[in-house]
Amino acid sequence: MESKGEIDLQKHAKDIVNNLAVIFRSAQIHDAANVAVVSSINKFTPMVNRLIKAEGAISIELVGEYFFVNGSRVKFPSEYIVSFEFLANEFTNRGLGSITFSDSIDVNDMQTLVKTFITSISAPEPLEALMEGMQNSERITLGKIRIQKDDEDVEVDARMAVKKTYFNAVSFTKGVMKKMSSGEKVNVKRAKRVVQSMVDQLLGEHELLLGMTAIKDYDDYTYHHSVNVSILSIALGQKLGFPRKMLLDLGLAALFHDIGKLDIPPEVLNKPAELSEEEWGTIKRHPFWGVKAILDIRGIDRSSITAAIVAFEHHIHHDNTGYPKRQTAAERDLFSKIVSIVDQYDGMTSARVYSRTPLTPDRALKLMLSRAGSQLDPILMKFYINLIGVYPTGSLVMLNTKELGLVYGSTDMPNRPKVLVIMDSNGQKVDGYLVDLSRKTKDGRYPRAILRTMDPNKYRINLAEYML
Ligand SMILES: [Fe+2]
Ligand SMILES: [Fe+2]
Structure with missing residues (x-):
């Protein structure tokens, strides 16, 4: 009726x-x-x-x-x-x-x-x-009469601001690494401003900036990776209830965690084939070089010195495996534990030059969950899963309506996120329309549900194209 x-x-x-x-x-x-x-x-x-x-x-x-x-x-x-x-x-x-x-x-x-x-x-x-x-x-x-902007305009404005913050952070990271490798001094002040705008945006428009981390750039991997790790670390810190000041320090440390990579010769860093043992040895030195580079940054203070610790510890595992090898299994810094989780996640879900196919977000989380307690801190891992959700932003999903879409944001229901439909039920590409799977029709039915996740690589779908 x-x-x-x-x-x-x-x-x-x-x-x-x-x-x-x-x-x-x-x-x-x-x-x-x-x-x-x-x-x-x-x-x-x-x-x-x-x-x-x-x-x-x-x-x-x-x-x-x-x-x-x-x-x-x-x-x-x-x-x-x-x-x-x-x-x-x-x-x-x-x-x-x-x-x-x-x-x-x-x-x-x-x-x-x-x-x-x-x-x-x-x-x-x-x-x-x-x-x-x-x-x-x-x-x-x-x-x-509503003279204020309608929802669509507000949404467009928020997305523009988020996009600006994200790409500003990427180009800043690129600039810093280029400057440092040519021996120029950089100042921590600008880095702090970049992190500040990410923290503030995460405290406000949580979803949108998190969604940007689904963008993984193949050529500019290291820069996008640094920014993604920073954003996701801040978001995890937020979940853990860190105060703003602590989020700023965490974001800064995360942004610089791989800064030591600037000392890795590009032909090794970007080698499109399997690395030799010697080349691996070089890669494994980036934590040391990171410490050196961070201590070289002008204006670094007591609070941002944690960045050096994180750069040093981010590949040391929960069970003290990983690298660099240490004599004693001293407890890692909390920030290092956070960054090492986020670092693995972003690495696994990114396409790399050495062409390992990236994992879908849900498969990456599954694999990481199997490492909880060995490589990764089990408690933080729980918080991370909670943050990323059952269907992380950027996941490609097939709906029961045969529509194909990208997870765009979370709702109160973990298995019913917001989805940007990019292919209709006939397999035709569409402009992209947003559906909220948690919303019921008037007769109390859910018109759509997720059937399964799909591999975006198989469909040659460029996430960035849709997230922007
Ligand atoms: Fe690293
Ligand atoms: Fe990394």
Whole structure:
């Protein structure tokens, strides 16, 4: 029965808007008590009341140039165009954004509305006059026109800011490493500012910046990797309840964890084939070189000195395996434990020059979970899984509707994230539309669910293209 109400709403929304326009229009020519007005009111009220029964309330809202009835946009046939435009104008001229009918209405309610609506236009403040005229009505409420940006604009702005922060951090890291390898001194102040903007964005728009870490650049691997590790470490620190100052230090240490790689000859670092034992030996020295490079940074202070410790310890495992080899199994710094988890994750999920195919996020997590207690700190690993979720951002998923999409953000339900659909059920590429899998339809069903995760490499899908 309820689903019938929903179909009714879709079908009748255009008639409701059209009828309301007709009522106001004839009331402009005649007056509210005129036969023509009353007869159109008599057509309107039963229609609205029937839908209120099914929907609880009916709200007619003008957003931009479109009408929405209970949140869904009203599509109307061309013969209604004149009356829709008329009504939109009348709303706009009064600053009126919405009319909501929250209980069954009768002819009197409507006549009050019509009278107030018509007379309000000659008042100095039409909306105020309208609201005042309707304040005794319990069944009809009016809303102001929304002049602020709609959700889409706000979303676009937030994404732009996040994109800027992310790429700013990447180009900064690139710049620092290039400068240092040519012997130039760099200052920690700028690095701190870069980390600061990441911390602040994570404290605000959590999801968006985390989502950016799904971007793994093949050519600029080290720079993207440094930024990704920094973002994910800060997010993990946030999960652990670190105060802001501590997040800044953690983010800085994470950003510089691989800075020692600038001393690895590029032909070894970017070798497209299996490394020789000697070449591995060189790679394994980057923790030492990292310490050296960090201590060389101008303005480094007591708090940011942890960066040197992290650079040194990030390949030492929980069970003291890994490298560099140490005489005694001294406990690693908490920041090192965090960075080593995030470092493994980002490494595993990235395509590298030596062309090992990257793991899908869920497979990487599975493998890492099997290392919890040996290579990785088991407790932090639990927090990390919790952070990344069952379906990490950037996972390619097949839905039960046969649509293919990318996990775009989390919801309150770990197995029902937000998904950006990139291929429709016919296998056709689409522009990308966002669906929230945690959202039910009015009849309490979930219209979509994740069937399984897919390997993006098989589909030659460029994540970056969609995340940006
Ligand atoms: Fe490293
Ligand atoms: Fe690393």
